[in-house]
Structure formats: structure tokens, C-alpha cells
Amino acid sequence: MSETLPKNNIFKVIGASSLGTLIEWYDFYIFGSLAVIIGHQLFPEDAGASALINTLAIFAAGFIVRPFGALVFGRLGDLIGRKYTFLLTLVLMGGSTFFIGLIPSYKSIGYAAPILVLILRLIQGLALGGEYGGAATYVAEHAPKNKRGFFTSWIQTTATLGLFLSLGIIVITKNILGAETFGDWGWRIPFLLSIVLVVVSIYIRMKMHESPMFSKLKAEGNVSKNPLKESFNNKANFKMVLLALFGATMGQGVIWYTGQFYAQSFLENTCKLDFNDSRYILLWGIAFATPFFVVFGAWSDKVGRKWIMLSGMLLGILFYRPIYQIFLDDTDYSKIEQAAILSSKPAPITSVLIADSPDSLRTTSIKVILKNGASFNKVQVDTVSATKGVLVGKEVIKDKVLATPVFWKFVGLIFFQILLVTMVYGPIAAFLVELFPTKIRYTSMSLPYHIGNGVFGGLVPFIATLIASFSGSTPLSGLWYPIGIAALSLIIGTIYLSNKRDENIND
Amino acid sequence: MNTLKKFLGLVWMVLGPLTMTFLFLQAIDKVGLTHTYTERTNTILQWGIILFIFLPISLGLMIFGFYAWKGEYEQLPENPEEL
Numbered sequence: 001m002s003e004t005l006p007k008n009n010i011f012k013v014i015g016a017s018s019l020g021t022l023i024e025w026y027d028f029y030i031f032g033s034l035a036v037i038i039g040h041q042l043f044p045e046d047a048g049a050s051a052l053i054n055t056l057a058i059f060a061a062g063f064i065v066r067p068f069g070a071l072v073f074g075r076l077g078d079l080i081g082r083k084y085t086f087l088l089t090l091v092l093m094g095g096s097t098f099f100i101g102l103i104p105s106y107k108s109i110g111y112a113a114p115i116l117v118l119i120l121r122l123i124q125g126l127a128l129g130g131e132y133g134g135a136a137t138y139v140a141e142h143a144p145k146n147k148r149g150f151f152t153s154w155i156q157t158t159a160t161l162g163l164f165l166s167l168g169i170i171v172i173t174k175n176i177l178g179a180e181t182f183g184d185w186g187w188r189i190p191f192l193l194s195i196v197l198v199v200v201s202i203y204i205r206m207k208m209h210e211s212p213m214f215s216k217l218k219a220e221g222n223v224s225k226n227p228l229k230e231s232f233n234n235k236a237n238f239k240m241v242l243l244a245l246f247g248a249t250m251g252q253g254v255i256w257y258t259g260q261f262y263a264q265s266f267l268e269n270t271c272k273l274d275f276n277d278s279r280y281i282l283l284w285g286i287a288f289a290t291p292f293f294v295v296f297g298a299w300s301d302k303v304g305r306k307w308i309m310l311s312g313m314l315l316g317i318l319f320y321r322p323i324y325q326i327f328l329d330d331t332d333y334s335k336i337e338q339a340a341i342l343s344s345k346p347a348p349i350t351s352v353l354i355a356d357s358p359d360s361l362r363t364t365s366i367k368v369i370l371k372n373g374a375s376f377n378k379v380q381v382d383t384v385s386a387t388k389g390v391l392v393g394k395e396v397i398k399d400k401v402l403a404t405p406v407f408w409k410f411v412g413l414i415f416f417q418i419l420l421v422t423m424v425y426g427p428i429a430a431f432l433v434e435l436f437p438t439k440i441r442y443t444s445m446s447l448p449y450h451i452g453n454g455v456f457g458g459l460v461p462f463i464a465t466l467i468a469s470f471s472g473s474t475p476l477s478g479l480w481y482p483i484g485i486a487a488l489s490l491i492i493g494t495i496y497l498s499n500k501r502d503e504n505i506n507d
Numbered sequence: 508m509n510t511l512k513k514f515l516g517l518v519w520m521v522l523g524p525l526t527m528t529f530l531f532l533q534a535i536d537k538v539g540l541t542h543t544y545t546e547r548t549n550t551i552l553q554w555g556i557i558l559f560i561f562l563p564i565s566l567g568l569m570i571f572g573f574y575a576w577k578g579e580y581e582q583l584p585e586n587p588e589e590l
Contacts, residue, residue: 064560239579242571248521319525455560466553470537492519495512496575498583 025162069129070446077442094198101191133446147171153297210430251489259417296426312423355456519572
């Protein structure tokens, strides 16, 4: 059936599926891309690093519920069909993203603000858990058997392009409104904008037809009566779910989120790079690397999926620490010689009252510009206490702007990390689709995918930041989490996975 | 290769409870830390989330190891019809 589908139709299928999935990823990632600003909005002003960690925890909560979304919507998709299920996920995702943009700040409603955002974030996670498996299954079930890797790789580009879109819209909005207005209320615009994108996508998806394989199954009366039971109570199927998780998606998830999410978090929060610089670096890296999803997806149709994915994991294990060490070394401006400084200009001193306290925070800042084009701010925050006098804070160098050659070197290092992402992620949809039969495919492939990506991958920024905040750890300590998980997955995948592709998924 | 798959199954079976123990010890250690190191971070909530999520996954790793030890992965299905 799928072999006879005209070429322009398959591209219509890919286009309509990909657009909706891209928008869901966009909705999901704007939260992470704005973690620092949202942290300031949702928590007390004196919360310090805990505001970021708590915001990352809310961000992570969305990932954690993804496997539950996979179960709920995967079951629906195997019962009522792919088309209507991922229409529903799109509505839930768009609605919750829009409402996050409307939530008042901590100043207005106190702790109700983070609680409401957490609830909406959980709905986002559930919706995404249902979306991806449906889109990948839908495209694979339309694709010819010898081009399944190639066609599903277009769906694989959507996660990265969703991140690209979220970063792009954030940078554009911030540049139009200015940093202060953006931090005040402008950050809400990328969330509110989502509703427009979702309406367009719903319109397109309404015109789509049901997957031919599912329609055939339905016509023959062979639709699964209880997909959850058939997926996880059947030992033969459950052991493949476990193999897919530990031998592939677990390692793939940490490579994805280290290269594209932790990298940005590390540049912004650990290296203290300027907001725009850290995002521009990622945007360029994504732009150069994204075509490789399709390259590796298509290549996997010829040489098999296994070794391409495992090679990506191996390269991540070997190169993450050297790459992040370079990030640290090249952004260390603490030992800049006087001769390298072009100008040094103090900014006006600002003072902010601490909530529920007579004390205030006094910020002094000096803008330093170097002769090579780089610049940074030296910032010191002192606590002015009503009882203890002035408690002098530690001087921090932040808002670092890189010299042009270093900027492009960083783009190259991010590009390399995203290239690894394309290796592990490009072929994985086809790999998962081929592992399970049509009647329980949506459920069976969604669960290992979302545990691997949502739990192992999605928790990379949170766990790595947490590890790096422990006493005695170094800024690179957090990397042991993705490196360890990728190494375990590499060993299991190498020994247990087969490189054989299943030609016939029409079962 | 099948012997290696089988014996590594034992490793995965042991790794599951080891991971659980490690996570529990870390949680007890970190939750017990004073605010000197953790600022105002809610460590109980954070470690609660980590344990809630990773304990079932550790159990899954044990089951995976058990299947490997029993030789369930010696011959993988050639296509989904065999499932």
C-alpha cells in the first residue's frame, strides 16, 4: 500500500505532520530557552540560583510526564487512529503554551504563579508525549520500505527546528523590545504567539487522511482492544521495549539534550555569556547541522540504523569534556591584562528591596570592552542590611560577548555536538517503527522514546546543573551524567541490538 | 556473543539495585546538607522527583538483565510479526 503512494502525496504527509510537530517542539522549548527570565518572574527576587534550579525543575517536570502522555495518547492512537489523536495533542499543547503567557508573576499572585505554570507545563509534557510517536508512525506508515529512514528523518528535524524557531523568536522579540521590556513582559510574546501557529497547523492537519496501515487494520477489524496490555503484558514485546530504551533511546536522549540544551545553559549560566551571543551560537550551529538529520536518516536506509546511532554516542562520550573545557577556558576573562582593555565604564548603581525584608540588594556594574572586540560586565551585588550594615558580595564577570574568531570557534563546537545529535536522532524513528507491529506501534514505540528523551534526556540540564552545584564539584562535573548514560547505552546497544532492518512493517 | 549477552545480564541485574542504593544515599546526603551549599533550593522536592523517576527505571534495568540472563535476546525477532 505505502509503496504506491505518489511522491507529492508523501511530501504532503511529511509537511503536514512535520509542521504540527515542529510547533509542538517550539511550544515545549520556549520555556527552557527563557528559564532564567521565567525564574525571575515566578520566584522571589532574592531566590538566587535556586530560582533557576526550581525553574529547571518545572521545565523538567514537563519532560518527566512525557512517558505518561505516550501511554495515554499512544493507547488512543492505537484505538481510534493516528490522525485524531495527534490533533488532540496539538490543541492541548497550544492551549497550555498560550496560558503560560498569561500567568501573572510571583509579585502579583505569590506561589500560585509557579504552581499554575507547573500544571500547564505538565499538560504540555503529556501532549508532547502523545504527539511525536503519532507523527513518526504516521509518516513511516506512508513511506516506501526502502526509504523509511529518509522520510522519517524529516520528522526528526522538527525537534531541532522547533528549538531554532523558539530561539529565533525570542532573540527577535528581545531585540525589538529591548532587554528591560522583554524581561518585564515581552517574554510572554513567544508563548502567546503559539496560538496563531497552532491554529494554522490544526487547519492543515484536519485535511489529512488516516494512516493507510491503520485504516486497513480497522477495516479488517484487527485494531488492538487493549494496546497497553498487548504492549507491556506480552513478554516478547516488552523485552523489545526495554531493549529499545536501554540500547538506543536512553543514549540518544542524553546526546540530544547535551548538544542542544545543556550546551546553551552551560554557555549562559556557567560561562556567563551574553544572552544574545549564547543563542546566536546555537542558532548558527543548528542551521549548519540540521540537514544532516536527513543525510543520516537516508544513509541508515542503506547501511542500517544501529552503527550510525552508536557512533554518535561514542563521539559524545569522547569529546564532551574537551569541548566544554574549551568553552570554560575561552570565556575566562578573570586574568585579562590591563593592556588588552580598550575602555572601562561604570554603570549607574541600582538598588532593589528584598521581599518581606527591610534589607536591599545594591548592584554595581562596570562595562569593560577589550581591544579584540570582546566585552563583559563586572557586577557586584552587595546586601545592604538594616541590622548588619553592608555585606559585600562577590564580583562576577557576566554578559560576556566573544571576539569574532572565538565566536565562530564556539559555533563550530556546537555544530559538532549537533552533528552527533543528527547521528543518533536521524535514524531513530525508523528504528523504533520497525521494532513493533502496527496495531500497538503508537503505544510501544512512544514509551521507550519518551523515557529516553523525556526522562534521561530532558533531565540533562537539571541533573547536570544540580551535580555542578554540589560542594567540591567542578563546572564540568555535570557532564558525567550524560557521559555515563551514553556509555551504558553504547555498551548495551553494541552487544544486544541488531543492525538488520525490517523491510515489512505492514503487519 | 550469546554467552557475553547472558553474563552481562547479571551485570545489569546487579546494576539496577546498585543504582537504587546510590540514588538513595545521594538523596539522604544532599537533603541533609545545610543551606550553606544549597542556597534556598528545595532539595527534598528535587531528590523526590529523581527517586520517583529513576527507581522504576532501575527496576526496568533489572528486568532487562533478567531477560538477558535467560537468553531472551539471543535471537531477536526478524520482524514484528514474531512478537
